Each structure stands twice: as C-alpha cells, then as structure tokens.
Amino acid sequence: MYEEVLAKGYTRRDFLKFCGMVGAFLGLEYSGVGQIVKAMETKPRIPVLWLHFQECTCCSESFIRSSHPIVADIILDKVSLDYTETLMAAAGHQAEENLHATMENYKGEYLLMVEGSVPTKDKAYCCIGGNSAYDILQEAVAGCKAVIAWGNCAVSGCVQGAAPNPTGATPVHKLVKGKPVVNVQGCPPIAEVMAGVVVYMLTFNRIPELDGLGRPKAFYSRRVHDTCYRRPNYDAGLFVETFDDENARRGYCLYKMGCRGPVTYNSCGVIRWNDGTSFPIQSGHPCIGCSEANFWDNGPFYQHLASFPGFGVETTADDIGLAIGAVTAAGITAHAIATNIRKRKMIREGILNPEPEHDEDDQK
Amino acid sequence: MRYHTYLSPKKFKLMEKIRRIYVWEIPVRFYHWVNMTCIIVLVITGYFIGNPPAIQSGTEAYANYWFATNRFLHYVFAYLFFFNFLLRIYWAFAGNEFANWKQFLPVTKKQWNEIFEVLKVDILQLKTWSFESKGHNALASFTYFFMFLAFVLQCLTGFGMYAAMSTSWFPQLFAWFIPLVGGDTAARHIHHILMWVFIVFAMIHVYLVVYHDYVERTGVASSMISGWKFITGHKHHD
Ligand code: HEM
Ligand code: HEM
Ligand code: SF4
Ligand code: SF4
Numbered sequence: 001m002y003e004e005v006l007a008k009g010y011t012r013r014d015f016l017k018f019c020g021m022v023g024a025f026l027g028l029e030y031s032g033v034g035q036i037v038k039a040m041e042t043k044p045r046i047p048v049l050w051l052h053f054q055e056c057t058c059c060s061e062s063f064i065r066s067s068h069p070i071v072a073d074i075i076l077d078k079v080s081l082d083y084t085e086t087l088m089a090a091a092g093h094q095a096e097e098n099l100h101a102t103m104e105n106y107k108g109e110y111l112l113m114v115e116g117s118v119p120t121k122d123k124a125y126c127c128i129g130g131n132s133a134y135d136i137l138q139e140a141v142a143g144c145k146a147v148i149a150w151g152n153c154a155v156s157g158c159v160q161g162a163a164p165n166p167t168g169a170t171p172v173h174k175l176v177k178g179k180p181v182v183n184v185q186g187c188p189p190i191a192e193v194m195a196g197v198v199v200y201m202l203t204f205n206r207i208p209e210l211d212g213l214g215r216p217k218a219f220y221s222r223r224v225h226d227t228c229y230r231r232p233n234y235d236a237g238l239f240v241e242t243f244d245d246e247n248a249r250r251g252y253c254l255y256k257m258g259c260r261g262p263v264t265y266n267s268c269g270v271i272r273w274n275d276g277t278s279f280p281i282q283s284g285h286p287c288i289g290c291s292e293a294n295f296w297d298n299g300p301f302y303q304h305l306a307s308f309p310g311f312g313v314e315t316t317a318d319d320i321g322l323a324i325g326a327v328t329a330a331g332i333t334a335h336a337i338a339t340n341i342r343k344r345k346m347i348r349e350g351i352l353n354p355e356p357e358h359d360e361d362d363q364k
Numbered sequence: 365m366r367y368h369t370y371l372s373p374k375k376f377k378l379m380e381k382i383r384r385i386y387v388w389e390i391p392v393r394f395y396h397w398v399n400m401t402c403i404i405v406l407v408i409t410g411y412f413i414g415n416p417p418a419i420q421s422g423t424e425a426y427a428n429y430w431f432a433t434n435r436f437l438h439y440v441f442a443y444l445f446f447f448n449f450l451l452r453i454y455w456a457f458a459g460n461e462f463a464n465w466k467q468f469l470p471v472t473k474k475q476w477n478e479i480f481e482v483l484k485v486d487i488l489q490l491k492t493w494s495f496e497s498k499g500h501n502a503l504a505s506f507t508y509f510f511m512f513l514a515f516v517l518q519c520l521t522g523f524g525m526y527a528a529m530s531t532s533w534f535p536q537l538f539a540w541f542i543p544l545v546g547g548d549t550a551a552r553h554i555h556h557i558l559m560w561v562f563i564v565f566a567m568i569h570v571y572l573v574v575y576h577d578y579v580e581r582t583g584v585a586s587s588m589i590s591g592w593k594f595i596t597g598h599k600h601h602d
Contacts, residue, residue, distance in 0.1 A: 212539065212542065212543035223528055223548075226528075232426065233425045235425070235429055235432035236423075236425040236426075236427070236428035236429055236431060236432075237416055237419065237434075238425055250422075260549065262548075262552075263547070263548035263549045263552055264548075289549060292547045293549075293550075294546060294547070295549070298549045298550075298553075305414060305415075305553075306553055317553065317557045317560060318414070318415065318560075320560070321563065324560065324564055325560070325563060325567065328567050329567065332568065332571045335487075335571075335575075336571070338489060339489065339578075339579060342489050343489065343492055343579055345492065346492055346580070347578065347579055350579075350581030350582075
C-alpha cells in the first residue's frame with residue numbers, strides 16, 4: 001500500500017498524516033498509529049466484496065469523495081475490491097465470474113461490505129444477474145470473514161424500510177447468522193468514519209468494539225448533542241423558534257426546530273463533513289437523526305415530538321394526551337353528578353347503609 | 365350528624381359494628397407521598413424538557429442555565445422515584461397483607477368477583493349500596509399493578525436515555541434497554557407517552573379516592589395519612 005501511495009504522488013508525510021488522522025479518530029493511543037503505519041506498509045491486500053442492494057449509492061459516494069484523497073485510495077488500492085457494481089470495470093458474466101472466483105479462492109478470508117437493504121416480502125424486488133439480493137447475500141455471507149453494513153439502508157432499512165415498507169426491506173444484520181456484523185450508520189456515513197473502520201480491521205485483524213446496536217463505539221458512542229457547539233444555548237434554554245427569527249441569527253439551539261441531536265449517535269459534531277468544513281447544525285439546520293433506526297418514520301423533521309402513529313402527521317402524543325385528559329375530566333364530572341343523584345341515600349348514610357340482603361341477616 | 369339523631373335499631377346495631385382497622389403501615393404511606401411528590405415534579409420538569417417555553421431570548425448562553433437546572437431536577441427526582449419504588453417492592457414482601465404483592469394480581473376467583481362487583485357498584489352504579497374492602501379494592505389493586513409496570517418502564521426508558529449523558533455507573537445498568545426498543549428516539553417517545561398515562565391515572569385516582577370517602581365515609585382519603593380506615597364488616601368477600 002505504501003509504495004502504491006508513493007507511486008500516486010503522495011509524500012511519506014501525507015501518508016503518515018493520514019495514519020495519524022485515522023488513529024486519532026479511532027481514539028487509539030500513540031503506539032496504535034505506529035501499528036497502523038506498519039499494517040498499511042506491509043499487510044497484504046484483503047479481498048473485498050461490496051454488494052449493492054436497495055440503496056441510492058450515497059455511501060459509496062461519501063466514501064470516494066472523502067476530502068482526504070488517501071481515504072478513497074484505500075478502497076481502491078489497499079483492499080482488493082473484487083466486486084462492486086458501481087466502480088468495477090467488469091460487467092455482465094465477467095463480473096459474476098469475479099464474484100464467484102473471490103468467494104471460492106478466498107473462502108473465510110474476504111470481507112463482505114453491503115450497501116442497501118434486502119427485500120424479503122417478495123425477493124424479486126431486487127435481483128442482480130438473475131439472483132435475488134437475499135440469495136446473493138446468503139451465498140456471500142457463507143464464506144466471508146466479517147460483514148460491514150454501510151449506511152442506514154443496510155443497518156436499519158432507511159427510506160425503503162419506512163412505513164409501509166412495501167418491499168419488506170430488511171436490515172443486513174437480521175439476515176446474517178454466525179458472522180460478525182459491523183453497522184456503520186448514517187445516511188450516508190461520514191467518509192472518515194468508513195475509512196476508520198476499514199483501516200482498523202486491516203490493522204488489527206478484528207472488528208472494532210461495538211455498541212448495543214452493533215455500531216463501532218469509536219464513532220457512535222456519543223450523541224450529536226454532546227459534541228454540538230450550540231449546546232451551551234440548549235443548557236441556557238435559548239432556542240430558535242422559527243428558522244428566520246432573531247434567535248436563529250444568534251445561533252441558538254435548534255431543539256425546538258426538531259433537532260434530533262439528543263437522540264442521535266454520530267460523529268458529526270467532531271469530524272464534521274467535507275474536510276471538516278461544517279455539519280448540518282453548523283449550517284443552521286437541525287439534525288434529522290440519519291444514523292438512527294426509523295428516522296424517516298419519526299417525523300415530521302421540524303417538530304420535536306414525533307407524530308403519533310395512526311393519527312395525522314402533526315398530531316403528537318401531547319395533543320392526544322390532552323384530549324384524553326379532557327375526556328377524563330368530562331367523565332369524572334359526569335360520574336360525580338350521577339353519583340350525587342343515584343347514590344343520594346348512600347351519601348346520607350355512609351357505611352351505615354347496609355346492603356338489602358344484609359337486612360335479612362340482621363333479623364336472624 | 366343531622367340524619368343520625370335518631371337511629372333505627374338496625375342502624376344502631378351496624379353502628380356498633382364499626383371498627384377501625386390499620387391498613388397502611390408507615391412504609392406504604394411514606395412510599396405513597398414521596399411517589400406522588402416525585403411524579404408531580406417529574407411531570408412538570410419532563411413536560412418542560414419536551415416543550416421548553418421561550419422564556420429567554422436576546423441574551424448570551426453564559427448568562428443562563430435554567431434548562432440544564434430543570435433537567436438536573438428531573439434526574440434528582442428520578443433517582444428518588446426509583447429508590448422509593450424499590451422500597452415499595454421490598455415492602456410487598458415484608459409488609460402486611462394489604463401491602464403484599466398478591467393483592468395486585470387478580471388470580472383468585474374471589475378477586476375477579478370483587479372486580480366485577482366494584483365495576484357494578486362504583487363505576488357503572490348499577491347497584492347503589494355500599495361495598496367494603498379492607499385494603500385496596502380488587503379493581504384498584506389491579507390498576508396499581510399496571511401503574512407499577514408503567515413505573516418500571518418509565519425507569520427503564522429514563523435511565524436508559526440517561527446512560528448516554530451520565531458518567532455515573534448506575535444509569536449504565538439500564539443501557540441495555542435502549543436497543544430493545546430500537547434506539548433513543550423510540551425510548552423518548554415511550555417515556556413521553558407514559559407521562560400522559562400518569563397524568564390521566566392521577567386524575568382518576570384522586571377522584572375515586574374522594575368519591576369513596578364522600579360516598580362511604582370510611583375515611584379512606586385520610587387513611588393514606590393516618591394508616592387507619594373504618595369498616596363495619598357487613599360485606600366482605602371472604
Ligand atoms: C413519573 C415519571 C416521569 C415522567 C412523567 C417523566 C417525563 C418526561 C418527559 C415528558 C420527558 C421529555 C420527553 C421528550 O423530550 O419528549 C422526559 C425526558 C427525560 N426523562 Fe423523564 N420522566 C419520568 C421519570 C424519569 C426517570 C425515572 C428517569 C431516569 C433517569 C428519567 C429520565 C429522563 C431523561 C434522561 C430524559 C431526556 C432528557 C434529555 O434529553 O435531556 N425520567 N421525562
Ligand atoms: C400523582 C398522584 C398520585 C399517585 C401517582 C398515586 C399513586 C398511588 C398508588 C400507586 C397507590 C397504591 C399504593 C400502594 O399499595 O403502595 C395509591 C393508593 C392510594 N392513594 Fe394515591 N396517588 C396519588 C395521589 C393521591 C392523592 C392526592 C390522594 C389523596 C388523598 C391519594 C390517596 C390514596 C389512597 C387513599 C390510596 C389507597 C386506597 C386505595 O386502595 O385506592 N393518592 N396511590
Ligand atoms: S442544536 Fe441540536 S444537537 Fe445542538 S445542542 Fe441543540 S438540540 Fe443539541
Ligand atoms: S447531523 Fe444528524 S442528520 Fe445530519 S448527518 Fe449528522 S447524524 Fe445525520
């Protein structure tokens with residue numbers, strides 16, 4: 001890899017900077033960077049199959065458009081990308097051959113990267129080369145070393161999986177048995193995050209530490225909210241009320257504009273996008289929670305509380321709660337009135353009002 | 365007492381039968397009022413977390429901290445709410461028969477009969493005479509059972525969300541719960557909906573306590589303060 005990088009015209013300095021950057025993002029200690037450098041210099045290429053199912057290719061786009069040119073080169077050079085519909089030169093039968101050759105020659109060694117969800121309602125919704133996405137996945141999973149699920153589609157179904165989910169779009173981790181799955185969330189994931197995960201797996205030959213939802217902890221352990229530079233405004237209770245008010249110009253917190261930062265685990269506030277230029281909140285737009293399951297269904301985006309399932313788009317749990325509260329109050333009033341009429345006698349007598357049957361008992 | 369200046373012999377006999385019974389021991393009463401205080405504070409602070417009012421503007425962030433303070437209060441009372449609840453669970457095994465956990469699960473025929481009886485007498489008012497239960501009536505206990513479940517769920521979602529924003533070890537014990545419901549967004553939604561469940565429960569609950577006291581005059585409302593209730597023993601399901 002190192003030679004290739006030099007041959008591409010980068011200097012050793014560029015190369016080391018890249019290794020340092022990845023090490024820092026992964027939160028490795030200093031010696032870890034040395035390990036990365038060594039791995040990148042010496043380790044043989046690992047074969048990779050990159051499958052595309054129901055997706056929009058924004059994950060691939062994100063990856064190859066990373067600001068750091070070496071990031072894109074990793075995927076093109078360090079790993080031997082034996083099959084990917086988007087970038088490979090081969091097509092048709094030749095491509096299929098490549099796919100099967102890798103699966104056979106590198107059984108148990110290749111990394112399987114999946115972009116997109118798999119339809120399970122009718123497998124015919126997504127077919128490549130005459131095979132269904134489901135079958136291709138199962139075949140590729142059987143001989144792979146580990147699976148990386150790229151982006152929200154592969155991790156939780158994203159827009160295809162949103163209600164009513166016509167194709168039965170299913171996340172990859174639900175269909176993979178017996179192989180480790182790394183869920184690299186986001187729509188798309190940040191390029192540096194994708195690179196970081198690949199470099200980690202190359203260097204240490206194991207999957208990174210994952211959280212409860214299978215996401216690498218190095219990038220998904222903190223909420224956008226916890227690394228957001230507008231956070232002091234949140235704690236101070238200073239909120240933007242509409243997109244064009246004075247508060248928006250002052251850069252107050254976007255919580256009331258529906259910001260999902262408090263429920264979203266991602267590195268946007270730290271790594272940012274486009275060479276660390278900015279991220280949505282910095283540009284005045286609330287986080288839409290693109291690295292969380294069902295973020296399309298938890299809308300509307302510009303409202304803090306999601307709409308209540310089964311009711312109108314704008315109806316929140318608060319509206320329904322208030323309505324039920326009002327009905328309850330009315331019910332209580334009606335009951336209180338009825339009581340005073342129907343239980344006149346009881347109210348006069350209290351516990352001294354026996355049941356009719358007891359009158360007989362008393363006479364015994 | 366205007367009505368009782370003259371008592372028929374029958375009434376007199378009943379009157380003689382009135383006795384006090386000690387139903388709520390101190391831990392139950394302590395639990396009840398601490399719990400009520402916590403729920404009131406948690407509903408108010410929680411509502412503000414979900415719908416922050418625009419009470420400040422035109423200032424710099426360093427000059428204010430009220431929203432964080434509001435959340436801090438929420439967490440302080442959340443801890444109190446949780447440990448208070450643990451106390452009540454302990455007392456469901458250590459306390460008297462009226463506090464016992466068996467009260468809350470209608471598994472016997474007798475309890476089901478009582479539930480239907482309460483529905484007929486108090487809710488639908490098909491019958492008009494009095495009906496006595498020594499402790500909670502069977503329907504009330506059954507609804508408390510669901511409330512206790514809701515308390516558990518509120519703590520699981522609450523501390524589960526809290527795990528991400530706390531460095532303390534305690535909330536981390538709940539972190540496993542969040543993936544089960546599919547993430548923080550879902551947990552937050554459940555948490556928010558449960559707030560309304562508590563509000564509606566409290567409205568009905570307080571009304572029914574007042575109703576029972578007003579109609580039956582067994583001192584049920586003050587029983588949660590004193591621990592004692594009055595019964596005649598003329599109608600029990602035993
Ligand atoms: C009676 C009990 C409780 C009620 C009524 C209540 C109510 C609420 C409400 C309405 C919210 C706002 C949700 C939203 O943003 O839409 C909230 C947030 C929250 N509650 Fe509770 N809550 C209760 C108990 C607890 C407990 C036991 C905990 C445990 C630590 C807890 C922790 C939290 C946390 C962490 C948040 C999110 C705050 C944030 O993002 O800053 N709550 N609560
Ligand atoms: C937020 C408000 C309240 C909540 C959440 C609440 C909750 C509860 C719960 C869970 C129980 C079962 C107690 C146990 O067995 O440990 C209970 C019983 C009781 N509560 Fe409350 N309570 C509230 C307010 C009140 C108020 C204002 C009164 C007024 C006097 C009251 C009077 C009673 C009485 C008398 C009982 C026992 C009688 C029965 O079996 O129904 N409560 N309450
Ligand atoms: S803008 Fe969003 S992420 Fe930033 S502090 Fe406000 S709520 Fe949190
Ligand atoms: S700020 Fe939120 S919605 Fe935007 S890219 Fe980051 S995680 Fe996705």
